[in-house]
Amino acid sequence: MRNETFRNPPMSLPLENLAGAAAEERPGDPLMSVRNLRVSFATEDGFFPAVRGVSFDVLPGQCLGIVGESGSGKSVTSLALMGLLPPPPGTIVEGEVHFAGRDLRKLRPEEMRKLCGNEIAMIFQEPMSSLNPAFTIGDQIAEVVRTHENVPARVARARALELLQEVQIAAPERRLDEYPHRLSGGMRQRVMIAIALACRPRMLIADEPTTALDVTVQAQILELLRMLQGEYGMSIMLISHNLGVISEIADDIAVMYAGRIVEQAKAAQLFEKPEHPYTIGLLGAIPTRGKSRLVSIKGRVPDLLSLPPGCPFAPRCPFMVPEICCGTEPPLIAVEPQHSTACYRAPLDQVL
């Protein structure tokens, strides 16, 4: 009975809408295009639907920011794209992932392995857990170079040095022979970025890349990502819980709530004229100057195993009207070109 909501997914999805809007504005296909992605985890209590139908495009040379709180499904989405879900319990139930014209879900494991690292790379929040403590920085970068390119060790090492210079590590020659524990958190993240850059990927997925870092170091890493994006025309998918961090480099922003995208827009549009009540509440919850009291969204994130009928945000939403909001889940539809929201009450100007 608990799985009822999951087995009967809402039918309407805004695929045409999204694709249409993107095609109108910009010539050229998106680099990555995700359609109706559903991921669930087998648990003792039934199938836990972590991602419930997510669609988005990442355009060449652009940065898509995905923002959401814990449990919104943002990290699971990125792991699913890279084929890094632990199977079992995690499985992609449905959906399409196209990257540069290829259907990633149809690739064989060897092909996928080649693509990951070569064309799509990923960095994580905790760089120490991605680095091997028993090997030097130089060896670890060189290993990646040699996995993807057939070059002698000497060349790979020279390439590792170049990469460290590129990510602006202080004293790169010395770092080559150092072990990860000798580096600070910021430097480790730079090493991870160097590894990610080893094969000049066309797309970088950065999952909370600055969350554990101090603000000054966070600014350095964001600056570096922005530079890489500009210099190499790399696409970035930046995942963060921090709207401030997202606003530093994202061109487009998708807001996730309870496993779905509830609002998607150009960055400026999202901050100037947000349309989804959750986005509005989230922006109000961030302390800024002159705010006498923070917006407090009542209650908490729903349990995905027993979602309320209708809009998952309805129980916490001040604009909720039971007859409208508690029937079926609202689809993500465009309110303006390049701006969609999953809210029956949008545009919210009408409720003011």
Place this chain on the structure above:
Amino acid sequence: MSTSAAPLLEAKDLVKTFHLGGPFARSQQEVHAVDGVSFHVDARETLAVVGESGCGKSTLGRLLMRLIEPTSGSIRLEGEELTEKKGRALLPYRRKIQMIFQDPYGSLNPRMTVQDTLADLLRIHGIARGSSAKQRVGELLETVGLPASSAKRYPHEFSGGQRQRIGIARALAVNPQVIVCDEAVSALDVSVQAQIVNLLEDIQVEFGLSYLFISHDLTVVRHMADRVAVMYLGRIVEMGEAESIFEHPRHPYTRALLDVVPVPSATRRPHRTVLKGDIPNPLTPPKGCHFHPRCPFALDRCRVEAPKLVPTGEGLVACHRWQELPSWDHATHVPGDPGGRLERLQARFADGAAVRSYGSRSG
């Protein structure tokens, strides 16, 4: 200053030096985690201590709680010297100053129900026993926005935000005057963080509390603080009224911090100074001004002579060149839109804020 005007909590020249390496280690190393820090906290005010990791702000909080012994210096509460008190003599003092930690789960006993944890505390401090303790626990939980019935549950049955509410209830149990909040909202999601920040503000008014608010998050500090102390490698480099620190920061480090705080905004800030490098190793802090290797304004003098905290008219700053620095006019805030669309929409959440929210866990 006369004794009648003694501040609620006062620290003077506090020093904490940690010795690294055991008795048989080849070399003895010292870290000056807190290096001569002085400040005071008045009744009903919030003093925020900000700084990056390793600046000594958490050590400072622990010193005030007497969780660790200061190497030298004094801590006075209502004029009474506390560094000399030990054991039982400290108990009355512990009632007056309490602490909330970053990780509430790590600070709650997983094998004790909330009722047991809080009732123990009330008994030890001789506040209430038996049925009156039970009633008091219920009241405390309701004060922090949890149903009284949640007393029967164990810590693991609560979400992060709810656990932080329990941490706050525990701090409130002994009717303290000062609460040291060590990164109390840092690990929480934005929306939960907002709920806890609002709760902290409400109970501050309700119980007349003072906060020593330790945080690395300048946006929360700007919202909460009356006064701000900025720390760098164990020393306070700037201190003053929050308004003056955020609008007219004097120290290059404070300016650099404010410059890089990510603010969600439609317009990307064009100008910013991103500091180079990391915080230096506290084992071998730079000579002179600790900040000089990263400071764009450093002179030879800064490399040899440590600057003292001097009054600027608005606050205190420890920089040789504070009077010569260019004026600082980077607005760090989102241009407000008072009464605008977004504000009116956000106002609709307000009734939700007044009702202290909690969710019960299903199953």
